[in-house]
Structure formats: structure tokens, C-alpha cells
Amino acid sequence: MPDTVVNLVDSPALGVLIGIAGVMAALTVNVLFLVWLERKVSAWIQRRMGPTEVGPFGMLQTIADMLKLISKQLITPRHVDKPLYHIAPVFVFVPVVAAASLFPFDEHVSLQNLDIGLVLVFAFGGLGIVGIFMAGWGSNNKYALLGAMRAVAQNISYEIPLILSTLSVVLMVNAMGDANTNGMNLAQVASMQHDKGFWFVLVQPVAAVIYFIAALAETNRAPFDIPEAESELVAGFHTEYSGMRFALFFFAEYSNMFIVAMVATVLFFGGWSGPLLPGAMWFFLKTYAIVFVMIWIRWTFPRLRFDQLMSFCWLVLIPLSILNLLVTAFIARAV
Amino acid sequence: MGGMTGLLMALAVAGALLAVSLKNVLHAIFGLAVTLLAVAGLFVVLGSPFVGTMQVLIYVGGITVAMVFAVMLSTVVQTHQAESPWRRAGAAFVAVGFAVGVGLVIIGAGLPKGLAPALIEDAWSVRQLGTSLLGDYNVVFEVLSVVLLLAIIGAIVISRREEDVVTPAPAAAVEETHP
Numbered sequence: 001m002p003d004t005v006v007n008l009v010d011s012p013a014l015g016v017l018i019g020i021a022g023v024m025a026a027l028t029v030n031v032l033f034l035v036w037l038e039r040k041v042s043a044w045i046q047r048r049m050g051p052t053e054v055g056p057f058g059m060l061q062t063i064a065d066m067l068k069l070i071s072k073q074l075i076t077p078r079h080v081d082k083p084l085y086h087i088a089p090v091f092v093f094v095p096v097v098a099a100a101s102l103f104p105f106d107e108h109v110s111l112q113n114l115d116i117g118l119v120l121v122f123a124f125g126g127l128g129i130v131g132i133f134m135a136g137w138g139s140n141n142k143y144a145l146l147g148a149m150r151a152v153a154q155n156i157s158y159e160i161p162l163i164l165s166t167l168s169v170v171l172m173v174n175a176m177g178d179a180n181t182n183g184m185n186l187a188q189v190a191s192m193q194h195d196k197g198f199w200f201v202l203v204q205p206v207a208a209v210i211y212f213i214a215a216l217a218e219t220n221r222a223p224f225d226i227p228e229a230e231s232e233l234v235a236g237f238h239t240e241y242s243g244m245r246f247a248l249f250f251f252a253e254y255s256n257m258f259i260v261a262m263v264a265t266v267l268f269f270g271g272w273s274g275p276l277l278p279g280a281m282w283f284f285l286k287t288y289a290i291v292f293v294m295i296w297i298r299w300t301f302p303r304l305r306f307d308q309l310m311s312f313c314w315l316v317l318i319p320l321s322i323l324n325l326l327v328t329a330f331i332a333r334a335v
Numbered sequence: 336m337g338g339m340t341g342l343l344m345a346l347a348v349a350g351a352l353l354a355v356s357l358k359n360v361l362h363a364i365f366g367l368a369v370t371l372l373a374v375a376g377l378f379v380v381l382g383s384p385f386v387g388t389m390q391v392l393i394y395v396g397g398i399t400v401a402m403v404f405a406v407m408l409s410t411v412v413q414t415h416q417a418e419s420p421w422r423r424a425g426a427a428f429v430a431v432g433f434a435v436g437v438g439l440v441i442i443g444a445g446l447p448k449g450l451a452p453a454l455i456e457d458a459w460s461v462r463q464l465g466t467s468l469l470g471d472y473n474v475v476f477e478v479l480s481v482v483l484l485l486a487i488i489g490a491i492v493i494s495r496r497e498e499d500v501v502t503p504a505p506a507a508a509v510e511e512t513h514p
Contacts, residue, residue, distance in 0.1 A: 083362065116385050116461065123388045126396020130368060133403050137361055149407055156400055184461065 019111045023101045031254045032062040038254075038295050045299040072243035077140070080240065084138030089241065089248035091131030096255045099124035103262050104187035106272045106279035107194075117186040118170065121263060122163055125218065128252065129155045132237050135249070139240035147236025150306060154217055154224065157313045162214035164321035165207040168328040169200055169267045175332035186263075190271025201268040206324045208268045210317055212290075215260035217313070219253065222298035224309060261290040340380050347373035360406050368399045385461050 036051065036059055043050030051058030076085065102117045104110040114120060129152055136148020170183030173192055182188055193199055201208045217224040233239070238249040265271055265286040272279030274286075304312070350373060353366030371394040378387035468476050 081359075081361075084365070087365075114384065116388050119385070119388050119392065123392040123396060126392055126400070129396065129400055130365075130403075133400070134365065137403075137407075145407075149404075152400055152404055152407075156397070156404075159396075182461065 019101055020097065023097055023111065027097065027100055027251070027255050027258075030258055031251050032066060034254045034258065034291065035062045035065075035250075037292070038298075041292065041295045042299045045296070066247070069247040070244055074243045074245060077240050079140045081138040081140060084134045085240075086138075088131050088135035088138055089245045091134055092128050092252045093131075093248045095124035095127040095131075096252045096259065099259050100255060100262075102186065103266065103283075104190055104271060105283050107191065110187055113185070113187050115182050115185050118166060118184045118189075118263070118267075121186075121259065122159070122166075125256070125259075126155075126159065128256065131252075135241065136237035139237070141240050143233045144237050144239045147233045147239070151220060151237055154220070154309060157310060158214045158217035158224075158317075161210050161313065161317040161321040162218055164318070164325055165210040165214065166263070166267055168207045168321075168325045169204055171325070171328050171332055172200070172204065175335065186266045186271075190266050190273060193270040194273035199268060199270045204268065204324075204328070206320065207328075208264070210321045210324070211264060211268070214313075214317060215264065216294060216297065217309070219256045219260055219294075221257065221294055223301040223304050225298070225303060257291060257294060258287065261287045261294070264290050340377065343373045343376040343380060346370075347377070361403065364399060364402050364406065367402075368395055371395050371399065385464060 039061075040050040040057070042048075051061035054060040054064050076082075099121045101111040102114065102121055104113065132151045132155075133148045136144045136146075136151070139145070169189065173183035173189050174181055176196070177183075177188070177192060181192070189200075216222075238246055241249060262283075265283060269286045269290075270282075271286075272283040274282035277285075347370045350366050350369030350371075354363045354370060357363045357366060371390065375387040375390035375395070378384070378390055
């Protein structure tokens, strides 16, 4: 793997450290931007102004907010389950950073170019759930526990259509490529779309739609934001967290949104491929466009009821994604 | 054996000790999660990142979460009841017997010493694993899926019976009034 940033420096440990620091810095700036974007877009949709005071268009507002969160006292409620309560934010935060380091930002630019990149992204996504549950349980608060229970049920259910929908793309890439092609390698999926000259959303529209819906649910975004439904659960699993600990949850949430958007960009929208502009520009333009749609949906649709959420997943999305996978397999075999 | 392997092995043992010694069931489950993560790390160090990833995806992200979920749905989390010495002795007997049995099988199998076989290039790649799973070990693979199917059916049977007792007919009527 000569084309990865980690391998540019001589010492592997140093490379990994530089990579982690870089990813964390990039994610932090990105979260600050996304929070600002979310507030602005929601304001536009509701005919408000949004943040205007700090910096041009209020862009520095989130930096001020972050400084406030950093400087706040960390309050630990008296009857929390201390070990779980303290580990939970870390457990939510670390997998996000790890998953974010797996993407090909440009033709030969990625921190890690792994053959199992796609599976690894989902594996790290699954780890985050454990952290969410630790938080909900450790808080010793009924709203937090209810939020965590909902989050766990929702996440393990929607993980199935999420993975099945991406699997049909993997299958297709393997069928289209030669013996050395690996559909689970994110860089190869992107470059295959570049070589073939079309985006996979055109040949896998069903998978793309299923993926997008499941991704909304995986990131607990509206209309699937039941784990932290403000009107019934205060703030869900992070009710008892304040200051920087709360900020870590917030960070993970927005970064997760960005990660699922990056997966969608790579799998369905050609990754870095695009005319004129440099590849990385295209990659981030597409990713932010998908994130924008996610924000748009949040401020447009009302929240689902929990039973609706579960039955929609098990009765509609999972059968549909299995059907899509089967059809893809048959076509891949026939062609 | 590199320092990394030693560290991961120590982590795995520490997590396992936590899992069996902690009184709170949830703490024990998270101890188990540490063990499973460390084992995943061992797989990666031994040259099979794919199996390691699957370990994280299935065991940490799936099994642990399912166990946590089961605990969540039951009412008793912390047991304070004293266990009878006989039960402890029985458990110790089973545990030691199992460890000795597995040890004997491993020694008897005559596995090659060292880490070399797993580190052969591509021996554990996704493609190789897939080919052998659906080729040489096809029957085992299918039997495993039947076992999983049985587990699912069992879960449905258990939950159905409770549902019939707890919620009688009115649920459907509510559904009709609020379409």
C-alpha cells in the first residue's frame, strides 16, 4: 500500500499518530461546520435567521459554543454507575474517529486503503451502540435508559438493511471487475465507477434508497430520532451528560452523519470521480450535498412512532433489500 | 510473540476475569466485550484482519448488544443471593474440566508451533475464506445457518407466548381508530 498517508513516514507508529491527529482535527472542524449548517438550514426552512452575531453569517457561533463547552464544569450526578458513565463518551467517540480514517478522499489519497474497508466502517458503527447503551444505563435515569433501549433496538434492526443494501453494490463490483477486484475496498469501488463512467446509484437505485433510509435511522436522525425524542425523553441517552462529555456525544453524532454520507458518496455517487475540479473537492461536495439532504429531511418530516419504525424496517426494508440482493446476484450471474 | 500480542492477550484475560468476577451483570457483559475486542485484535495481529473485523461486527456489535438487550428486558440485574458451595464446586468442576479437555484436544491435534501458517500471504483473505466456506466447508456452513434459524424460531415462540398473555385483543382496535 504505497499510496496511503500512513505509509509516507518511515515509522508506522508515527504515521498512525499523525493520521489520528489529522482525522480528529478534520472531524472537529467538520462538526463545527455541520452544526452551523444545521442551524442555518433549519432557520431557512422555518423562516428564521439562525445564528447571525458571531462572525460572518454567524459562522463563528459554533466555535464560541465549543469554547463554552470546553470551559464548563463537568457535573457527575451522584447515583450514576461511575465506571460506565465515565467510559461511555469515549466508547462512542473512538469508533467514529477510527471509521473516518478509512475513506479514499481522492484517487490515491486515503489514510488507510484496506481490502475490508466497508466491513470495518460498519464494525466501528456497531461499536458505537455499545457506548450509547453504557451511557443510557450508567446515567441511572429512566429517560436515559429508555432512550438507550430505543437506540439499541433501532440500531440493530436498521443495521441489517444497511449492510444488505451495500452488499448488492459489493456483489456488482466483484461481478464487473476481474479476479483481483474487491468490492469491499472503498477505493476500488470509487475507481470502478470512475472507469466505467457511471455512478452506481443509476444501476442500484433501490439499494441507494434503502441505504439512505437505513443510514438516517442508524445516525438517529429525524424522522427516526426516537432515541432522543425531546418531547418525551428530555434528551435520551445523554440526558445526564454536560460540558465536554456531552460535546463528545454531539461530536460522534454529527461525525456519524458525515461518515454514512461518505459511504454513500463512495458506493453510489462515484467517490472522488468528477470533471474539472480536483477529486477531493468532488468527494466533499458530494458528501456535504448528502448531509444537506439529511438536514433538510430532519426539518421537514415529523417523527415516526416506535412501532411504525420497527415494522417499517422488518416488514418493508429488510425483505426489499434481500430481494434487491437476490436480483443483483441473478443479473451478475447472467451477465 | 511481539509486544502487541502480549498486550492483547493480557487484555483478553483481564476482560474475562472482570466478566466472571463482577457482581453487576452489565459490568460483566462489558468485561466480556473487552475480551472479545482483544481477541479481535489478536486476529488482526495474527494476519487476518477480516476475521478480526467480523469478530468486532458480530460479537461486540451483535452478541454483546443482544445480551445487554436481554438484561434490559429482564428485571433483576444485580443478584445478592448467596450461592450454595455445592453449586460453586460444580461450576468450578465444569470450568476446569472444559479447560483441560480443550487443552488436550489442542495438544493432541498436533498444530504446528509458532504463528507462521496464518501469516502466509492471502491464506486468510476474504476471497479464500469465502471459497472455503462455500466450498469445502459448505455442509458446516449450512448446518450453522439451520442452528441460527432454530434460535430465531425459538425466540419468536417465547416472545409470542408472553405477548398473548400480556396484551389481549384491544391492541388491534386502537390501531383502527388511529390509522
